[in-house]
Amino acid sequence: MKSQNLSTTQSIMILDDWFDHWMNTVCAVKLKNTTIRNYYDNYNRIKGSIGHIKLLELNQLSIQNAVNDLSKSYKKSTIESTLNVLSSCLKYAANNFVIMRNPCKGVILNDYLKDFVPKEKKEEVKYIKEKHLDLFFDVAKNSRSVTYFYILLHTGLRAGELCALQWKDIDFKRRELHIYKTINRTKCYFDGYGKKLENAITSIQITTPKKDASNRIVPITDSVAEAFQTLKKQQAEDKEKNQNWGISNEFLKAYPDLTMTTKKGNCFLPNYIEKECRRLVAILNKRQQQVAKDNGETFVPIEIHPHMFRHTFITNCYQQKLESRILMDIVGHRKPEMTDHYTHPDKNFMHHEFEKYEHSIQ
Numbered sequence: 001m002k003s004q005n006l007s008t009t010q011s012i013m014i015l016d017d018w019f020d021h022w023m024n025t026v027c028a029v030k031l032k033n034t035t036i037r038n039y040y041d042n043y044n045r046i047k048g049s050i051g052h053i054k055l056l057e058l059n060q061l062s063i064q065n066a067v068n069d070l071s072k073s074y075k076k077s078t079i080e081s082t083l084n085v086l087s088s089c090l091k092y093a094a095n096n097f098v099i100m101r102n103p104c105k106g107v108i109l110n111d112y113l114k115d116f117v118p119k120e121k122k123e124e125v126k127y128i129k130e131k132h133l134d135l136f137f138d139v140a141k142n143s144r145s146v147t148y149f150y151i152l153l154h155t156g157l158r159a160g161e162l163c164a165l166q167w168k169d170i171d172f173k174r175r176e177l178h179i180y181k182t183i184n185r186t187k188c189y190f191d192g193y194g195k196k197l198e199n200a201i202t203s204i205q206i207t208t209p210k211k212d213a214s215n216r217i218v219p220i221t222d223s224v225a226e227a228f229q230t231l232k233k234q235q236a237e238d239k240e241k242n243q244n245w246g247i248s249n250e251f252l253k254a255y256p257d258l259t260m261t262t263k264k265g266n267c268f269l270p271n272y273i274e275k276e277c278r279r280l281v282a283i284l285n286k287r288q289q290q291v292a293k294d295n296g297e298t299f300v301p302i303e304i305h306p307h308m309f310r311h312t313f314i315t316n317c318y319q320q321k322l323e324s325r326i327l328m329d330i331v332g333h334r335k336p337e338m339t340d341h342y343t344h345p346d347k348n349f350m351h352h353e354f355e356k357y358e359h360s361i362q
Contacts, residue, residue: 156313
């Protein structure tokens, strides 16, 4: 029987030690640094409750109690991510006869933060309304970053994909982008050979996308092609003004023609776009607050962050009746459900579509 073949040496390890063992022997050799970082972040949420428990003594009840505690502070989706990582770790233990069964099986996700009092559905703040886009681009019009946000809005690219794009990836003649890599700054727990670092380090990396569907071709409009030409012109001017342009950019050897670079020739990272977006939105809200004050109205801050441009692009394509299979390919989704998640039709579109039903019964 399985219970008779348990590895007693490993079975008496505490969960913290087993998690490190699993990360070192399995995850470090097959996962990207960004995924490894996410695994650590997810496990760290729950380790304080159960990390000290020996594997043999770890049961469904102890995990359920830990999950219940998390439910008081975190969203259900966040706890689900933590439970998934823990379950994968303990599944490996069960498969290797370290424990009899995976104690995560049967654990229920409670949603203590959920309010059971009926209330009106709030409008999702993921799609940027047209009037808010106009206000945003009015603020950004004199900044070089206006080009970045225009490209994001009309291509649906992720910020990391845009920042990793090279000039050779842009086919101006065929009006298309070749997307097959991303750039990010992430915490690294292992070196390039899978050896655990004594102290985690932060590193900039250009890697392939997490999912195969993200490796794709994205068609572009003439105006987007012009926006990239503007970037090219800005980059040429930066090089002309700075003799040491790019001298500290280690990626220029492997990627000599990155489209997105700083004035000094360094890599342009997604968090730079996030920081610039926050700066522009702060200016926008300051203006709108004054407008509301002058008109005696209640001020409601406008929320805009870089990933919302992707949501907005997908929604606009949907409202323009772009064929769903083509849209999935353009934005790099494997499943229609993910594209649906990114689609947020506005109320005017909803009423316009409902008129079709109204006409059909007249």
